[in-house]
Amino acid sequence: MCRRLLWTGLSAVISFSFARANPVVLTFLNEFSADPEHQWVELCARPLTIGDTWLTGWRITTSCSECTLDCLLPDGGMVVIDSQGLANHEVGSGTFRLNPEEDVITLHTPGWDEGVGYPRTPTDIGAAPCPPLHGSSSFWNHCPYMEQCFNWYMDSTPTPGAENDDYSTIAGHVLVDYLPDNSQLYVYASGPYGNRCVGETCLTTSYTVPGLGAGPYQLSATMIWPHGSWNGERPDLVEVGYSQVLTGVVIDLRTIGVTEKGPKPQASSLKPHATVVRGVLWLEPASSIKHQATSRLLDAAGRKVLDLHPGANDVSRLAPGVYFVSERSATSGKRSAVAVRKVVVTR
Numbered sequence: 108m109c110r111r112l113l114w115t116g117l118s119a120v121i122s123f124s125f126a127r128a129n130p131v132v133l134t135f136l137n138e139f140s141a142d143p144e145h146q147w148v149e150l151c152a153r154p155l156t157i158g159d160t161w162l163t164g165w166r167i168t169t170s171c172s173e174c175t176l177d178c179l180l181p182d183g184g185m186v187v188i189d190s191q192g193l194a195n196h197e198v199g200s201g202t203f204r205l206n207p208e209e210d211v212i213t214l215h216t217p218g219w220d221e222g223v224g225y226p227r228t229p230t231d232i233g234a235a236p237c238p239p240l241h242g243s244s245s246f247w248n249h250c251p252y253m254e255q256c257f258n259w260y261m262d263s264t265p266t267p268g269a270e271n272d273d274y275s276t277i278a279g280h281v282l283v284d285y286l287p288d289n290s291q292l293y294v295y296a297s298g299p300y301g302n303r304c305v306g307e308t309c310l311t312t313s314y315t316v317p318g319l320g321a322g323p324y325q326l327s328a329t330m331i332w333p334h335g336s337w338n339g340e341r342p343d344l345v346e347v348g349y350s351q352v353l354t355g356v357v358i359d360l361r362t363i364g365v366t367e368k369g370p371k372p373q374a375s376s377l378k379p380h381a382t383v384v385r386g387v388l389w390l391e392p393a394s395s396i397k398h399q400a401t402s403r404l405l406d407a408a409g410r411k412v413l414d415l416h417p418g419a420n421d422v423s424r425l426a427p428g429v430y431f432v433s434e435r436s437a438t439s440g441k442r443s444a445v446a447v448r449k450v451v452v453t454r
Contacts, residue, residue: 132255134232135214136223137185140243140265141205147189148203148212149267150180158182166215167203174201187267208237223259229302230320235259236300245271247304247318258301260320263349275301275319275347277326279356281312287332289431289449294358298324298344321349328358333405333431333449385453388420388432404450405431425452 137151148167152160162176167188176199180186192198205212213222225244227234235244236259243265247258262273277296292314294306300320308314314328324347327340339360347353390402402415404422412425415432422430432448 132232132257134221134246134248134257135180135216136212136221136246137248138243138245138262138265138267138271139205139212139223139235139238140267141207141210141225141238142241143207144241145189146203146205147187147267149185149187150214151185152180152182162186162199164217168213168215169203169205170210171206172202172204174203175199185268207240225259228299229297230259230300231302232257232259236261236320239263241265243267245274247271247274249318256305256318257303258318258320260300260318261349273350274317275321275350276315276317276352277319277324277345277347277356278306278315278352278354279313279358281314281328281330282357282359282361283312283330283337284361286310286312287330290330290332291429293329293331295327295329296324296345297327298322319347321347321351326356326358328360330360333433384422384450386421386423388415388422388450388452390415390417390420390432402432402434405433422452427451427453 133152135150135152136148138149140147150162159182160180162178162180165176167174167176172190174188174193176188177196178186178198186198188198188203190202190204193201193203209226211222211224213220221233223233223235223244223246225235226237228236230236235246238244239261242261242263244259245262245266247256247260249256258274260274262271264273266272281292281294288310290310292308292312294314294316296304296316296319298319300322301318301324304316304318306314306316316326323344325340326345327338329336329338337360339358341356341358345353345356388404403411404413404415404420406412406428412430413420413422428451430450430452432450
């Protein structure tokens with residue numbers, strides 16, 4: 108009964124996430140080694156906290172093995188599957204073996220299958236580099252406030268049952284003419300050994316992009332504010348070494364072919380105050396000629412997601428995150444004025 112309840116709870120989390128367009132992706136494969144002396148795969152439930160989960164009946168297949176699991180994945184913890192544990196019936200039954208040169212690991216759960224193959228480039232959620240001899244391939248899975256980041260990278264110091272390490276990092280700052288209120292800055296690194304890694308900041312131009320493998324990267328930056336965005340990229344590739352923290356890397360949005368969408372922000376028209384709402388967003392009813400107004404709800408990229416009206420507005424179907432209420436009012440004979448305020452939609 109307990110095992111059934113635990114799996115039902117996990118299914119509910121996953122179903123709720125996708126039904127409500129939650130951008131968080133739940134994945135379990137976290138690290139593996141193809142070393143002929145000791146081959147293993149590590150499972151870890153990230154980035155959601157889902158409680159203890161029984162893996163009874165789950166299967167793992169490779170090109171040369173198959174096993175059926177019967178073990179507990181503790182909340183916030185990890186479980187390592189290898190042939191020794193299977194032979195002793197500590198984690199299930201069957202065998203776990205890998206082709207050291209090329210293989211695909213597939214985890215079969217009651218609800219879906221997920222897998223990772225190697226060697227693959229560019230690396231991504233299901234594509235890993237070939238693990239080095241006596242090393243491993245490790246998964247970077249990070250979920251900052253707005254965007255989840257994935258990457259598989261080579262790790263010469265395996266950490267079965269512990270947190271992954273030895274990823275590379277690029278850090279620095281972005282040059283801009285000015286920093287608008289309510290702005291968000293995203294820096295993306297794209298290369299053969301890291302294709303979906305991003306650093307994001309709020310109200311600062313410093314950035315850090317972690318979770319990378321060693322290799323060359325194209326860096327691009329996007330600054331988003333309620334009325335539009337600017338973006339550009341660094342003209343040359345940035346080379347980062349194994350397990351290196353490369354600092355002082357500059358991206359210049361002032362001189363690189365900048366794409367500007369929308370008018371430049373006026374600081375006086377932006378309000379940094381943020382309102383947290385759950386399910387219903389309330390707008391004060393019009394009280395004067397001021398509200399010959401149009402109100403819209405914008406996402407972090409400045410795209411309209413909802414037309415708003417005075418009173419209660421249903422936002423329960425929106426993904427949790429940062430949005431902006433844009434109110435444009437006009438009075439007779441005067442130019443329109445735009446007021447923007449930040450709201451955070453939660454559940």
